Structures are given as C-alpha cells and as structure tokens.
Amino acid sequence: MLEKEKLRKADVYSGAVIFLFGLWIILQAFKMPMKDSWGGVQNVWYVSPALFPLFVGVMIMLLGALLARTALKTIGFKEFGRTARWLLSKALFQFLNSLSNLRFYTIAVLFLSFVYLNIPRIDFFLSAFLFLVVFITSFYFDDAVLLKKLFYFYLAGMIVFVIFFGVGLQEKSSQILPFAGDILAIGFITAYCAYAWMLIRKDPALRKKYRTAMIVAFSAPFLVGMIFKYFLLVPMPTEGLFVTILDYFWYMEF
Amino acid sequence: MVLIERIGFFFQTVFHLGSDPTNVAILFGSVMLGIMFGAMPGLTSTLGVALLTAMTYGMETASAMICLLAIYVGGTYGGSYSSILINIPGTAASAATALDGYPLACKGEGGRAIGLTTTSSAIGTIISMLFLVSISPLISFFALQFTSFEFFLLAFFGILISGTLTSPDLVIKGWISGFLGLFLACVGRDLLQFYPRFTFGISELDSGIEVVPVLIGAFGIPQIIQVLKERFEIGETQKFQRILPEFATIVRNIPRIVRSALIGVGIGSVPGIGEDIAAWVSYGAAKNASKHPETFGKGEIKAVLCTEVANNACVGGAMIPLLNLGIPGSPPAAMLLGALMLHGVTPGPMISFEHPNFIIEVAAILLLASLTMWVVGMLMAKQVVKVLRIPPQLFMPIIGVLCIIGSYALGMNIYNLYLMLPVGIISYFLIEMGYPIAPLVIGVILGPMADENLRRALMVSQGSFIPIFTRPVALILLLVIVWTVVSQLAVFRNFKDKLVAKILRRKTPVIVLDEHDVEGS
Numbered sequence: 070m071l072e073k074e075k076l077r078k079a080d081v082y083s084g085a086v087i088f089l090f091g092l093w094i095i096l097q098a099f100k101m102p103m104k105d106s107w108g109g110v111q112n113v114w115y116v117s118p119a120l121f122p123l124f125v126g127v128m129i130m131l132l133g134a135l136l137a138r139t140a141l142k143t144i145g146f147k148e149f150g151r152t153a154r155w156l157l158s159k160a161l162f163q164f165l166n167s168l169s170n171l172r173f174y175t176i177a178v179l180f181l182s183f184v185y186l187n188i189p190r191i192d193f194f195l196s197a198f199l200f201l202v203v204f205i206t207s208f209y210f211d212d213a214v215l216l217k218k219l220f221y222f223y224l225a226g227m228i229v230f231v232i233f234f235g236v237g238l239q240e241k242s243s244q245i246l247p248f249a250g251d252i253l254a255i256g257f258i259t260a261y262c263a264y265a266w267m268l269i270r271k272d273p274a275l276r277k278k279y280r281t282a283m284i285v286a287f288s289a290p291f292l293v294g295m296i297f298k299y300f301l302l303v304p305m306p307t308e309g310l311f312v313t314i315l316d317y318f319w320y321m322e323f
Numbered sequence: 324m325v326l327i328e329r330i331g332f333f334f335q336t337v338f339h340l341g342s343d344p345t346n347v348a349i350l351f352g353s354v355m356l357g358i359m360f361g362a363m364p365g366l367t368s369t370l371g372v373a374l375l376t377a378m379t380y381g382m383e384t385a386s387a388m389i390c391l392l393a394i395y396v397g398g399t400y401g402g403s404y405s406s407i408l409i410n411i412p413g414t415a416a417s418a419a420t421a422l423d424g425y426p427l428a429c430k431g432e433g434g435r436a437i438g439l440t441t442t443s444s445a446i447g448t449i450i451s452m453l454f455l456v457s458i459s460p461l462i463s464f465f466a467l468q469f470t471s472f473e474f475f476l477l478a479f480f481g482i483l484i485s486g487t488l489t490s491p492d493l494v495i496k497g498w499i500s501g502f503l504g505l506f507l508a509c510v511g512r513d514l515l516q517f518y519p520r521f522t523f524g525i526s527e528l529d530s531g532i533e534v535v536p537v538l539i540g541a542f543g544i545p546q547i548i549q550v551l552k553e554r555f556e557i558g559e560t561q562k563f564q565r566i567l568p569e570f571a572t573i574v575r576n577i578p579r580i581v582r583s584a585l586i587g588v589g590i591g592s593v594p595g596i597g598e599d600i601a602a603w604v605s606y607g608a609a610k611n612a613s614k615h616p617e618t619f620g621k622g623e624i625k626a627v628l629c630t631e632v633a634n635n636a637c638v639g640g641a642m643i644p645l646l647n648l649g650i651p652g653s654p655p656a657a658m659l660l661g662a663l664m665l666h667g668v669t670p671g672p673m674i675s676f677e678h679p680n681f682i683i684e685v686a687a688i689l690l691l692a693s694l695t696m697w698v699v700g701m702l703m704a705k706q707v708v709k710v711l712r713i714p715p716q717l718f719m720p721i722i723g724v725l726c727i728i729g730s731y732a733l734g735m736n737i738y739n740l741y742l743m744l745p746v747g748i749i750s751y752f753l754i755e756m757g758y759p760i761a762p763l764v765i766g767v768i769l770g771p772m773a774d775e776n777l778r779r780a781l782m783v784s785q786g787s788f789i790p791i792f793t794r795p796v797a798l799i800l801l802l803v804i805v806w807t808v809v810s811q812l813a814v815f816r817n818f819k820d821k822l823v824a825k826i827l828r829r830k831t832p833v834i835v836l837d838e839h840d841v842e843g844s
Contacts, residue, residue, distance in 0.1 A: 076757050094506060097521060115786040116516070118516055129499065172552045176551055209717060293725065
C-alpha cells in the first residue's frame with residue numbers, strides 16, 4: 070500500500086475514475102427495459118433488471134465523488150495542482166522506468182502472454198514450462214541488469230509469437246508441419262535457456278540457481294499437469310505435441 | 324432427548340469419517356499442506372483453499388469438505404511458524420503472534436511457543452466448533468422467518484460491515500470495494516427476467532461471472548505481484564528445541580482461552596472479516612486485562628496463547644453465517660462457499676432441510692482437522708519448518724501456474740482465465756491504493772442474493788418499501804445499516820465528541836468558592 074500522503078493524492082484520481090465508472094453503469098442501466106415489454110413480460114420499475122444496477126451505479130458514483138472530495142479537502146488545491154504538473158513532467162517517466170515498476174511489467178507481461186497468447190494456442194506443458202522458466206530466472210537471479218535483459222528477450226519472442234499467430238502463419242505451417250506452434254515454442258524456450266546461460270555462465274552462484282530454476286520449471290508443470298490430466302481427468306486447455314507424447318505412454322498397453 | 328441424539332450422531336459421524344483410510348490420508352495431507360501455505364510468507368489459507376477447490380471437484384462432498392476445512396484450519400495455524408521463527412507473519416492472522424512469539428524464540432523458547440500455539444490453536448478450533456453446533460439451529464430457526472426484504476438488507480449489511488471493518492485506509496474505500504463486487508455480480512442474465520446485463524454480446528458472460536476464478540484472481544495474483552515486486556526476502560530461521568504441548572500453561576489460562584475464543588467466534592461470524600482482526604482484538608483484550616501489560620511485546624506467553632486461540636476460533640465462527648445464512652464470515656469461508664456450490668450444497672436457512680446432517684458433518688470435520696493439526700504440529704513441526712527455506716522467487720511462479728490451472732479446471736472454460744487475470748491485476752492496484760479486497764469478494768458472492776431478494780420483495784409489496792418498517796427484523800437491520808453509515812460521518816463524530824464532552828463537563832463537580840471563602844483565604 071502507498072504512504073498516507075501519496076494515497077490521498079491517488080484518491081483524487083481514483084475517486085474521479087470511480088465516479089465516472091458509476092456514471093457509466095447508470096447510463097448502461099438506462100438502456101435496460103424499465104417499463105417496456107421484455108420477452109412478453111410487461112415491466113414495472115420494481116422488477117426491472119435495471120433496478121439493481123441503477124442502485125449500485127448511484128452508490129458507486131456517490132462514493133467516488135465523496136472520496137475525491139475528501140482527498141481534495143485533505144491535500145488542498147495547491148498540492149493537487151502540483152500532482153497534476155508532476156503527471157505531465159519527466160518525473161513520471163522516471164517513475165515508470167524504475168526497477169520496481171520493471172518488475173511489475175515483467176510479471177504483468179508474463180501473465181498476459183501466458184493467459185491470452187500461449188495457453189489458447191500452445192500445448193499446456195510447453196506454455197507452462199516457458200512461463201515458469203522465464204518467471205523463475207528473471208526473479209531468482211535477483212539482478213536488475215539480468216532482469217532487464219531477460220525481459221526484453223522474452224518480449225521480443227512474444228512479439229514474434231503475436232505475429233506468427235496473428236497473421237495466420239500457424240494454420241498455414243501446420244499443413245506442412247504438425248504442431249508448428251509447439252515447435253516454435255520449443256525453439257524459443259531453447260533460445261531463451263541458451264541466452265540466460267550465456268548471461269550467467271561466469272558466476273558459480275548464478276549457475277547453481279540456473280540449474281535449480283530449470284529443474285523446478287520442468288518438474289512443476291509436469292507434476293501439476295499430470296495430476297489434472299490423468300488423475301482428475303481435466304483435459305488441458307490446449308493439447309499439443311507434449312500431451313500427445315504423454316498420452317502415447319500413458320495409454321500404452323504393456 | 325433430541326440433544327443426546329444429536330451428540331450421539333456427532334460422534335458417530337466423527338467415527339465414520341475418521342475410520343475411512345482415504346479420509347484420514349486426505350485429512351493429514353491437507354492439514355500439512357495448509358500448514359505449509361500458512362507458514363510460507365506470501366501464501367495464505369484463502370489461497371490454499373482457492374487452489375485446492377479445483378482439485379476437490381471430482382471428490383465426494385464429505386471428502387471435499389475434509390480437504391478444504393483441513394487446509395483452512397492448518398493454514399490459520401501455520402502462519403504462527405514464520406511469525407515465531409523469522410518474525411514475518413506467514414498470514415495476516417498470525418501478525419499479532421509475531422509480537423511476542425519472535426522475542427520468545429530469540430530467548431531460546433521457540434519450541435515452547437510453537438507447542439503452545441499448536442495446543443491453543445486446536446482448542447480455539449474445537450471451542451468454535453461447539454459454538455457452530457449449538458448456535459446453528461437457533462440462527463437457522465430465525466433465518467426461516469426472514470422474507471426477501473430481510474435477505475436483501477442482510478446482504479447489504481454484510482457488504483457494508485465488511486467494508487467498514489476491513490478497510491486499511493478510509494472506510495469509503497471499503498464500501499466502494501463492496502459495491503464494485505456488487506457490480507460484478509450484476510454481469511450476466513438477470514435471475515428474474517433473464518435480461519442480459521453488461522454482457523456486450525459475449526455469450527460466455529451470459530451465465531454471469533464465476534465466483535471461484537474471481538476469488539483466485541483477487542487473492543492470488545496481487546499476492547504474487549506484491550511478493551516479487553517488493554523483492555520479499557525470508558530471514559534466518561531461529562532454532563528451536565523439543566516441542567511440548569504445554570498443558571500446564573493451558574490449564575492456568577483457561578479464563579483467557581475462553582475470552583479469546585469468544586472474541587474469535589464473535590468476529591468470525593461477522594461477514595467478511597477474518598482471523599487477523601480477531602487476533603488483534605484478542606491481543607488488545609489480553610493486554611488490557613493483564614496486570615503486567617509492560618511485558619507484552621517482549622515475549623509474553625499469554626499473548627501468544629490469546630492470539631492463536633482467537634484466530635483459530637474464527638474458523639468455526641465464520642462457518643456460522645456461512646452455513647445458516649449463506650453469508651461468508653471470512654475470505655477463506657467465501658472460498659468455501661464457492662466450493663460448496665460446486666458440490667451442489669447451497670448454504671442458507673434451507674440447509675437443515677435439504678442436507679439435515681451437513682452442519683454436524685462440518686463440525687465433525689473441524690474436530691478431526693483440529694486433532695490432526697495438533698498431531699502434525701507436535702510431531703512434524705521441525706520438518707514443516709524446512710519449507711521456510713524455499714525462496715519466494717521459486718514458489719511464487721508455481722502458485723501462478725496453480726492459479727491459472729485452478730481457474731480453468733473448475734468449469735474447463737478458458738474464458739475463466741480471461742476473467743481471472745484482469746480481476747487479479749485490478750485487485751492489485753486497488754490494494755496498492757488502500758482498497759480492501761474482502762468486501763469486493765463478498766459483494767460478488769452476495770450480489771445475486773441482494774438483487775433477487777430486493778426485486779422479489781418489491782414484487783410482493785407492489786413496489787412499496789413500507790414492509791421494511793413494519794417487520795421487526797427488517798427494521799432492526801435497517802437501523803443497524805443506518806448506524807453503520809452514520810457513525811462513519813465526520814458530522815456525526817464531531818457531534819458525538821461534543822456531546823460526550825458536554826456530559827463529562829456536567830458530571831464533573833464544579834467547586835464554586837463564595838465570596839466569604841475567598842476573603843478568608
């Protein structure tokens with residue numbers, strides 16, 4: 070949580086955003102049937118589907134306004150003006166560029182790419198391995214320079230993935246080569262591991278961490294995936310190359 | 324006669340559940356997992372229950388409840404390990420324990436402190452279990468008299484009180500969080516007319532927002548971001564000797580145990596607020612009642628005892644409104660509500676008719692879980708403590724994968740993941756800006772109840788709000804809601820302060836010296 074003074078400054082903006090959000094809820098609720106007929110049912114205001122959203126919207130709007138007013142009263146207009154100027158200055162860029170924020174961007178990009186890009190298109194085991202290997206190496210090495218380099222490398226890889234999946238290259242290449250997306254993922258994982266190794270190979274302590282990271286990143290999705298897929302009978306979100314190989318061994322008749 | 328029958332049935336259930344080897348294995352495994360979740364800073368019992376919910380989907384209801392309640396009990400207790408040994412509370416519930424637990428460990432009494440927390444946590448859970456069994460029929464009886472207006476007001480009260488008590492900053496933020504939760508509950512087709520609200524033509528949103536992915540996102544993702552962003556480090560673990568149950572200390576402190584258990588049960592049964600508040604209130608009460616308050620914070624064994632009894636007593640306390648009214652008493656209880664619904668059990672006043680033995684079963688599981696926790700704590704604490712050596716940078720990413728597979732596995736729906744992540748990231752920003760997350764979650768859970776009952780009540784009364792003023796329970800609830808809101812207003816506080824000052828001034832005897840006295844002096 071932020072410090073008290075910073076909180077009050079942030080409250081002015083969050084209160085305003087919440088006020089606008091409440092207003093949006095109200096506007097959306099007004100589009101719902103209030104007295105008209107819906108599905109053959111003639112509405113009255115007290116059974117309208119808009120009633121509860123209207124109540125919630127009004128409350129959110131009021132509370133948002135109250136929060137912004139309270140915060141503004143505490144910090145004063147002068148301080149508010151100073152905060153507004155800070156938001157338009159170079160200091161904001163410096164703040165956004167800080168190490169703590171870089172850590173946040175790394176986590177956010179990792180999760181966003183894992184959920185929205187990789188899981189729906191790449192074999193679950195491979196996408197989970199990629200996620201873990203990048204996540205663990207980025208933070209476990211505990212080095213700001215390494216974090217930056219690994220993050221940019223991963224970001225570049227994800228841009229390639231976006232292009233590959235976005236322009237329909239996966240469908241085209243799958244006609245020639247089965248599991249094309251998975252093969253691309255294996256290629257990227259190999260490249261990433263090699264790059265990370267190159268960066269840390271001279272440091273014995275980091276080499277040890279690298280080995281631990283690899284073991285954990287491989288064994289965790291393997292164990293979790295096996296439990297869900299074969300014991301709890303939950304099909305994986307995407308079953309590709311790795312699941313096909315596992316299925317082959319799991320259902321093999323000895 | 325009925326009472327003896329119920330007691331007989333209770334022990335029969337305990338024996339039945341405890342004699343099944345599968346159940347015993349689940350019990351021990353879940354308690355150990357719970358203790359690990361509690362002990363590892365950054366992981367919480369809520370997250371443990373959330374992640375395990377996905378794994379219990381294919382189990383029988385009784386086995387699933389054993390698994391989830393055991394992890395809840397174990398997680399609440401497990402936080403004390405890191406509080407005592409490394410001065411970092413494993414969970415918020417054990418933050419108060421660290422104040423005196425760590426000084427005790429530094430004095431070389433870590434084993435004694437862990438032994439005492441183990442026994443007192445087990446006692447706290449058992450006392451709360453007794454309350455659950457004895458109070459539930461009474462609450463259930465009253466709840467059956469409730470009509471739609473009462474249920475709407477109860478849900479509304481739950482959100483307000485949870486917002487008021489859990490807010491780390493301004494109370495308004497707690498309320499905003501609750502209403503944001505209510506908004507999320509509005510998404511999907513409404514329950515009376517099936518009109519699509521806030522779905523924007525996305526068919527996956529028609530059935531509304533799934534509670535479990537929201538809970539996993541709201542509790543799991545911010546935790547991962549916070550721990551890794553702030554470069555959280557685990558300190559050196561203090562060494563400790565043999566762990567003894569400390570029965571003599573327990574016997575000497577029976578009145579304190581009873582007081583702390585009552586605090587725990589009471590706070591646990593208030594919607595949305597959990598073990599952390601119970602522990603702090605109990606710590607404060609113990610300090611105020613002590614003849615030597617100066618020893619608190621310097622390794623006072625009574626402080627450790629009181630906080631641990633209270634936070635574990637919260638577990639049973641949180642079950643009381645959950646099972647009888649369908650309102651979760653704490654964040655892990657909110658998670659349990661989601662799990663119960665997955666297993667076709669709808670908590671509420673009708674539970675005693677639809678599942679007549681369910682509350683007894685829950686009580687039996689709580690008893691078994693607390694006994695297992697005691698055994699595990701006594702025999703395996705030294706082994707469990709080894710998990711404290713695992714760096715968060717290694718286990719937090721795995722928790723991330725578990726959050727994702729857990730959200731997906733519940734409905735085998737990838738859309739749950741698309742929902743879980745934004746909820747998690749927004750929750751992180753809300754936490755950073757001082758908004759509590761528990762009211763948001765309570766709002767998502769109680770939203771459908773509030774919406775449906777408000778409209779149903781108005782339908783019956785033809786749009787009139789008069790029944791609120793004519794029905795005693797509804798009127799009491801309304802007054803409590805009004806009081807909750809008004810008591811937070813600055814105008815009211817100023818008025819109250821002035822009034823108190825005026826009364827005090829009147830009560831203070833004013834010595835008036837007459838002229839004669841003045842001259843004489």
